[in-house]
Amino acid sequence: MNKLMEIRHCRKQFGYAEVLTDLSLSVTEGQVLSIIGPSGSGKSTLLRCATLLETMDGGDLIYLGNYAARDVNGKAVYSSPEELRKIRGMFGLVFQNFNLFPHYSVLKNIMEAPMLVQKRKEKEVREEALALLEQMGLSDKADAYPWQLSGGQQQRVSIARALALNPKILFFDEPTSALDPELTGEILRVIRKLAEKKMTMVIVTHEMAFARDVSDWVVFMNNGVIVEEGDPREVIDHPTHERTIQFLRRLQEK
Amino acid sequence: MTIWTMITKMSEGLGRTCAIFFLTLLFSLPLGMLVAMLRMSRNRVVSAVTKVYIAVLRGTPLMLQLLAVTYGPFYLFGSGVAREKLIPVVIAFSLNYAAYFAEIYRGGIESMSRGQYEAAEVLGYSRIQCFMRIILPQVIKRILPSVTNEVVTLVKDTSMAFTVAYQEMFTIGKQIANSQTSFLPFVIAGVFYFVFNAVVGFIMGRAEKRLSYYR
Numbered sequence: 001m002n003k004l005m006e007i008r009h010c011r012k013q014f015g016y017a018e019v020l021t022d023l024s025l026s027v028t029e030g031q032v033l034s035i036i037g038p039s040g041s042g043k044s045t046l047l048r049c050a051t052l053l054e055t056m057d058g059g060d061l062i063y064l065g066n067y068a069a070r071d072v073n074g075k076a077v078y079s080s081p082e083e084l085r086k087i088r089g090m091f092g093l094v095f096q097n098f099n100l101f102p103h104y105s106v107l108k109n110i111m112e113a114p115m116l117v118q119k120r121k122e123k124e125v126r127e128e129a130l131a132l133l134e135q136m137g138l139s140d141k142a143d144a145y146p147w148q149l150s151g152g153q154q155q156r157v158s159i160a161r162a163l164a165l166n167p168k169i170l171f172f173d174e175p176t177s178a179l180d181p182e183l184t185g186e187i188l189r190v191i192r193k194l195a196e197k198k199m200t201m202v203i204v205t206h207e208m209a210f211a212r213d214v215s216d217w218v219v220f221m222n223n224g225v226i227v228e229e230g231d232p233r234e235v236i237d238h239p240t241h242e243r244t245i246q247f248l249r250r251l252q253e254k
Numbered sequence: 255m256t257i258w259t260m261i262t263k264m265s266e267g268l269g270r271t272c273a274i275f276f277l278t279l280l281f282s283l284p285l286g287m288l289v290a291m292l293r294m295s296r297n298r299v300v301s302a303v304t305k306v307y308i309a310v311l312r313g314t315p316l317m318l319q320l321l322a323v324t325y326g327p328f329y330l331f332g333s334g335v336a337r338e339k340l341i342p343v344v345i346a347f348s349l350n351y352a353a354y355f356a357e358i359y360r361g362g363i364e365s366m367s368r369g370q371y372e373a374a375e376v377l378g379y380s381r382i383q384c385f386m387r388i389i390l391p392q393v394i395k396r397i398l399p400s401v402t403n404e405v406v407t408l409v410k411d412t413s414m415a416f417t418v419a420y421q422e423m424f425t426i427g428k429q430i431a432n433s434q435t436s437f438l439p440f441v442i443a444g445v446f447y448f449v450f451n452a453v454v455g456f457i458m459g460r461a462e463k464r465l466s467y468y469r
C-alpha cells in the first residue's frame with residue numbers, strides 16, 4: 001500500500017520536557033487511523049507536528065515521498081518554503097474549537113482558500129462549496145455567519161472548509177470535544193460518511209466506540225510514545241499493555 | 255467687537271484646525287501600525303527602542319513635543335524656524351498620536367486567538383494574506399471604540415497648536431479674548447469643538463454599526 005504520510009523517529013521538546021520520544025507512524029491511502037490516549041500524552045503535539053504548526057526537533061516527516069523535514073544527525077531539517085507550501089496542500093486539519101473566520105459568511109469561509117491559495121475559478125469553487133454544504137446538511141446556512149450556528153454546525157462548516165481544498169489526508173484533533181453530547185453524533189456521522197468514501201483520516205478522539213467502529217487502525221499513546229497499536233477491536237476490546245488497560249478502564253468508569 | 259465678527263474671525267482658523275486634524279490622522283494611523291509592528295518585533299533591540307519611543311511620546315506633554323519639533327532645530331542647529339508652522343505641528347501631532355495608536359493596535363492584534371493564525375496557515379494563506387484578510391479586519395472591529403476615543407481627543411488637542419502660535423481656530427480665539435478682554439471666544443471655541451466631535455461621533459458610530467454584522 002502507498003504510504004501517504006510518514007513520521008519517523010519524531011522528537012519534540014518543550015523546554016526541557018520531552019513531549020514526543022522517537023515516535024514513528026505511517027498512514028496509507030484510504031486508511032482511517034485513530035489516536036487515543038490520556039491527556040498530556042502528546043496527541044495534539046503529534047498532529048501539530050504532522051501539520052507543520054509545530055516543528056519537530058528531530059525526525060523525518062514525509063508526504064507521498066516528499067520530505068517536509070529530514071533527519072540530519074538527529075536534527076530535523078525542514079525543506080524550503082516552496083516545498084512546504086506544496087506539502088501543505090496535501091493535508092487538512094480540523095480543530096477542536098473550529099477556528100472559523102467570524103467575519104466571513106459560511107460560504108466565504110469555505111471558498112476563500114481555494115480561490116486565494118489554489119487560484120481556482122470562483123464559479124467552480126462556489127459549485128463545489130455548495131455541494132459540500134449540501135453534503136454536510138447545511139445548504140440553508142451558506143449566507144449565515146459563524147456566530148449564528150450551533151457548535152455542531154460550525155464544526156461541519158470547518159470540515160467543509162478543509163475538504164474544499166481537496167486534501168489527500170485530513171487530520172482531526174478531538175473534533176467533538178467542544179460539543180454537547182447530542183451534537184457529537186452529527187459530527188461522527190459526517191466523519192463516518194467520509195470514511196465510507198475512503199477519505200484518508202487521522203483522528204484524535206476520546207470516543208472509544210466511534211474509534212473502534214470507524215477506524216481500521218488505532219494507536220494508543222502515553223507519555224510521548226506509542227504504547228500499543230493495531231486493529232481497533234483488538235486494542236480497544238483486548239488491550240495487552242498495562243497502561244492501555246488502565247486508561248480504557250478509567251474511561252469506562254466515567 | 256460683535257459676536258459675529260468673533261465667529262467670522264475664528265472660522266477663518268477652522269481650515270487650519272481641520273488641516274491639523276486630517277493630516278494627523280492621515281499620517282499617524284499608518285505610522286502607528288508600523289510602530290506596533292516594530293514594537294512586536296522578535297528583534298529585541300528593535301522592540302526595546304520602539305518601547306522607549308512610545309514611553310517618551312506618551313509620557314511627556316504634547317505641548318512640549320510641539321515646542322521641541324517647532325523650535326528644536328533652531329536651538330540645536332541654529333537653523334531658522336519653519337515659516338509654515340503647519341509642518342512641525344503635523345509632525346509633532348503625528349509622532350505623538352502614532353504612539354497611542356500603536357499601543358491600541360498592539361492590544362488588538364495580541365487579543366486575537368492563535369487559532370485564527372493557525373487555521374489560515376493550515377489552509378495555505380501566506381503570512382501577509384493571513385494578516386490582511388483574517389487578522390486585520392477583526393482587529394479593526396475590536397479597536398474601533400478605542401480609536402474613536404483618540405480621535406475625539408485629537409479634535410480637542412488641535413487647540414494645543416496655540417503654543418507655537420499657529421493660526422488655527424483656538425489660537426485666533428485666544429488672541430481675540432486677550433485683546434477684547436472677553437470670555438466669549440472661548441465659549442465659541444467650545445461650541446466649535448463640541449459640534450466637530452458630534453460629527454466624529456456620528457461617523458464612528460456608523461462605522462461600528464457597519465461592523466456589527468459579526469461577533
Ligand SMILES: Nc1ncnc2c1ncn2[C@@H]1O[C@H](COP(=O)(O)OP(=O)(O)OP(=O)(O)O)[C@@H](O)[C@H]1O
Nearest residue numbers: 014015019037038039040041042043044045046174
Ligand atoms: N506550546 C507548548 N509549550 C509547552 N508545553 C506544551 C506546549 N504544548 C503542549 N505542551 C505540553 O506537552 C504535553 C503534551 O501536550 P498535548 O497537548 O500534545 O497532549 P494531548 O495528548 O493532546 O492532551 P489532551 O488529551 O489533553 O488534548 C503536555 O504536557 C503539555 O503540557
Ligand SMILES: [Mg+2]
Nearest residue numbers: 043044045173
Ligand atoms: Mg490535545
